[in-house]
Structure formats: C-alpha cells, structure tokens
Amino acid sequence: xxxxxxxxxxxxxxxxxxxxxxxxxxxxxxxxxxxxxxxxxxxxxxxxxxxxxxxxxxxxxxxxxxxxxxxxxxxxxxxxxxxxxxxxxxxxxxxxxxxxxxxxxxxxxxxxxxxxxxxxxxxxxxxxxxxxxxxxxxxxxxxxxxxxxxxxxxxxxxxxxxxxxxxxxxxxxx
Numbered sequence: 364x365x366x367x368x369x370x371x372x373x374x375x376x377x378x379x380x381x382x383x384x385x386x387x388x389x390x391x392x393x394x395x396x397x398x399x400x401x402x403x404x405x406x407x408x409x410x411x412x413x414x415x416x417x418x419x420x421x422x423x424x425x426x427x428x429x430x431x432x433x434x435x436x437x438x439x440x441x442x443x444x445x446x447x448x449x450x451x452x453x454x455x456x457x458x459x460x461x462x463x464x465x466x467x468x469x470x471x472x473x474x475x476x477x478x479x480x481x482x483x484x485x486x487x488x489x490x491x492x493x494x495x496x497x498x499x500x501x502x503x504x505x506x507x508x509x510x511x512x513x514x515x516x517x518x519x520x521x522x523x524x525x526x527x528x529x530x531x532x533x534x535x536x537x
Contacts, residue, residue: 379413379418380418381503387439410424452467463521470494
C-alpha cells in the first residue's frame, strides 16, 4: 500500500469527470488499497480517485465510529439508481478543501449500483451519513465539489484562503 498525496482546490483536475473502469484488475485493486490507506491516514470517511489525481470512477468510504471496527466499502463505477424525496442536512468537510465545512442538504436515502473490489456487481441502499458520504464522493467523480453549493463570492473566498495556506505552509492557523 502507498500513501497518495491529496489534490486540493484550486487544482483543475477536481473539476474533471472521471472515466469508467472496464475491469477490476491488479492495478485497480492496488488503487483501492492506496485510497483506503490515504483516507484513513487523513482521518477522512470517503475518498474518490480523482482526489489523488487519478481520473477513474473509484471511491472508498468508511463511516464507522472510532470505537467500532472499520467497515470499508469500495465502489467502482458507482451509479445512483434512486434518491429519496426526504432529505437530511450534514455539515460536510472535504479532504480536497481543507479546514472548510459546509451544511449541505441531500436526499436522506440513496440506492447505488456498483462493482466491488472483487469485480462483482452490487446494490446498496443506504441512509444517513453513509448516503451523504456516497453522494459526496460520486459528486467528485462528476467534477462537483461541496463549494459548488455556495455563491460565487463565498466559493472564491474559500479558494483564495486555501491557496494562501498552500503558499505559506508554515503559517500557524489558530
């Protein structure tokens, strides 16, 4: 397994649409392992391949609590098949947008079809945080970020702030 560097805004790759994977082979399995290692190392609950600079439709999630055993789920070529009309609101953060949290309303329940790391087709109906996390990560695969839910002014402010942090990494943020 290898730790990958997480791409942050304003990198343009985050706005690109990821390509489907034809087959889950050795390289794809290694990518999934690397995504999990990177996600856990960064204290995230989800990570899409595009966030490490790879435009493939692969994402990993694990919304288990720190007190629980890990419950990793890898989704290859995920497609949302159904969304509930009922919604829920979570304050979402993103590893590609450090130190930023935004309240976002999304469908509470989603049904997703995907291929697992063994190459088997699966269906998953989920709600709550898992549903939100999967929708968030699929948005990444489609080139959409949580800041796209904001006004242009707020979005530009956040990007400018993160760009300053990247230029001055030794700066102390309190």
